[in-house]
Amino acid sequence: xxxxxxxxxxxxxxxxxxxxxxxxxxxxxxxxxxxxxxxxxxxxxxxxxxxxxxxxxxxxxxxxxxxxxxxxxxxxxxxxxxxxxxxxxxxxxxxxxxxxxxxxxxxxxxxxxxxxxxxxxxxxxxxxxxxxxxxxxxxxxxxxxxxxxxxxxxxxxxxxxxxxxxxxxxxxxxxxxxxxxxxxxxxxxxxxxxxxxxxxxxxxxxxxxxxxxxxxxxxxxxxxxxxxxxxxxxxxxxxxxxxxxxxxxxxxxxxxxxxxxxxxxxxxxxxxxxxxxxxxxxxxxxxxxxxxxxxxxxxxxxxxxxxxxxxxxxxxxxxxxxxxxxxxxxxxx
Numbered sequence: 001x002x003x004x005x006x007x008x009x010x011x012x013x014x015x016x017x018x019x020x021x022x023x024x025x026x027x028x029x030x031x032x033x034x035x036x037x038x039x040x041x042x043x044x045x046x047x048x049x050x051x052x053x054x055x056x057x058x059x060x061x062x063x064x065x066x067x068x069x070x071x072x073x074x075x076x077x078x079x080x081x082x083x084x085x086x087x088x089x090x091x092x093x094x095x096x097x098x099x100x101x102x103x104x105x106x107x108x109x110x111x112x113x114x115x116x117x118x119x120x121x122x123x124x125x126x127x128x129x130x131x132x133x134x135x136x137x138x139x140x141x142x143x144x145x146x147x148x149x150x151x152x153x154x155x156x157x158x159x160x161x162x163x164x165x166x167x168x169x170x171x172x173x174x175x176x177x178x179x180x181x182x183x184x185x186x187x188x189x190x191x192x193x194x195x196x197x198x199x200x201x202x203x204x205x206x207x208x209x210x211x212x213x214x215x216x217x218x219x220x221x222x223x224x225x226x227x228x229x230x231x232x233x234x235x236x237x238x239x240x241x242x243x244x245x246x247x248x249x250x251x252x253x254x255x256x257x258x259x260x261x262x263x264x265x266x267x268x269x270x271x272x273x274x275x276x277x278x279x280x281x282x283x284x285x286x287x288x289x290x291x292x293x294x295x296x297x298x299x300x301x302x303x304x305x306x307x308x309x310x311x312x313x314x315x316x317x318x319x320x321x322x323x324x325x326x327x328x329x330x331x332x333x
Contacts, residue, residue: 001126001136001172008140011106011120015141018082020050022101025086026093028238028267029055031063031159031194036086036108036130038068039152043143052076056095060236065193066155067148076101087130087156089114089292108133113283113292128166128173131156135176147184154185159194162244166296195241202240204232209242209257218253219317220246220273223306225260237261239269247271253280254317258310265301266309270317272296285320289313 015021023041025033033055041053053072063069076097082105088094089111091104098104107118110127127133131153138145138153157177161169164177181187208228214221224239234240239257246255252273259267268289270282281295291300302309 001124001132003122003124003133003137007120007122008137011122012140012142014082014105014120015044015047015049015143018049018080020078020080021082021084022052022054022076022080023084023086024054024076024088024094024097026088027055027057027095027097028236029057029060029063030087032129032131032156033087034059034063034066034069034072035152035154035156035159036134037072038066039131039149039156040084040086040108040134040138040143041071042068042146042152043138043149046144046146046149047142052080054097056097057237060238061199062194062197063155065189066152068152075099082106084108085118086134091115091117111293112295113287113298126168128168128170129157129160131160132173132176135180145183150180150183150185151190154180154187155190155194158187158190162247163191163195168294168296198240199234201232201234202236205229205234205240206242206245208232209239210245213246215249215252218251218321219256219314220249220252220254221256221258221310221314222246223258223260223310225306226262237267243269243271247273249273254282254321256313256317258306258313260306261301264305265303266306267299267301268309268313269299270297279324285313285317288316 021044025037037053041051044051054076058074059069059072083101084106085104086108104118106120108122110130112125114123124133135153209222209224212222239259243257255271255273257269261267272280283293283298286292286298286300289300289302293299
């Protein structure tokens with residue numbers, strides 16, 4: 001993984017010239033979105049820039065342990081010299097965070113489905129996380145790597161690799177993580193806070209999904225409704241990382257969670273399970289539904305009822321698996 005040195009030099013000059021900088025990331029942010037946003041934002045502040053960090057959904061409670069999380073806003077204010085989007089493959093993914101802004105100067109991302117929507121695109125789809133890209137190139141952009149920056153970036157790497165367990169974790173990825181630790185990042189604290197610790201409502205929310213878990217021929221799935229969320233008092237709009245639990249099912253190749261967002265809209269998360277074949281690429285399925293992501297982890301949002309969306313997505317996933325394996329995958333009764 002290596003960026004064009006001429007691009008890095010050009011970006012360094014533009015960032016140094018800018019004074020007021022906006023940094024945003026995607027809706028329903030995960031650890032890579034939060035870690036990349038805060039890591040870059042704090043590095044820019046340390047370089048003397050006026051920075052606003054914006055995510056339209058705010059910072060989830062499990063990432064508020066990060067220094068700088070209290071500075072993240074839900075809406076941008078005023079005009080900016082430079083606008084940066086991190087960990088988003090398309091502009092629509094940032095929701096209302098870019099409302100009123102004239103465009104994006106720089107997109108830093110690692111999704112294979114990136115649409116190259118910015119004036120400059122630092123997109124490296126073989127990176128394990130957007131935070132890894134930042135960890136590698138923040139020094140080249142003329143920005144300092146303080147302990148708080150390193151901790152945020154390590155959070156992004158730890159969460160997007162599920163604790164360095166995904167197939168794209170290479171020796172180089174681990175060297176980058178070690179470098180962040182040398183800058184003061186606390187791996188054990190990050191790992192526990194970002195991956196291990198969960199709130200009581202989140203675990204109760206898992207229970208609702210696990211109670212209706214289904215499996216067939218290498219496919220495992222469940223759903224989470226608005227009623228489930230309200231019943232346990234879970235405040236997020238995500239699955240509370242339930243998809244990562246399902247991805248550990250020994251018999252499964254692909255796991256899916258359907259999360260009802262509001263009346264008539266459903267979020268879908270796909271994961272390649274455990275040590276399943278590297279030939280699987282769930283981003284192919286996600287793109288059918290207007291989504292995207294990575295080979296091993298992708299998502300989409302679809303209009304429709306929870307029942308209808310689930311039926312359509314399961315059918316497309318079965319067809320994909322059937323083509324991949326050369327045989328029809330049929331539902332089990």
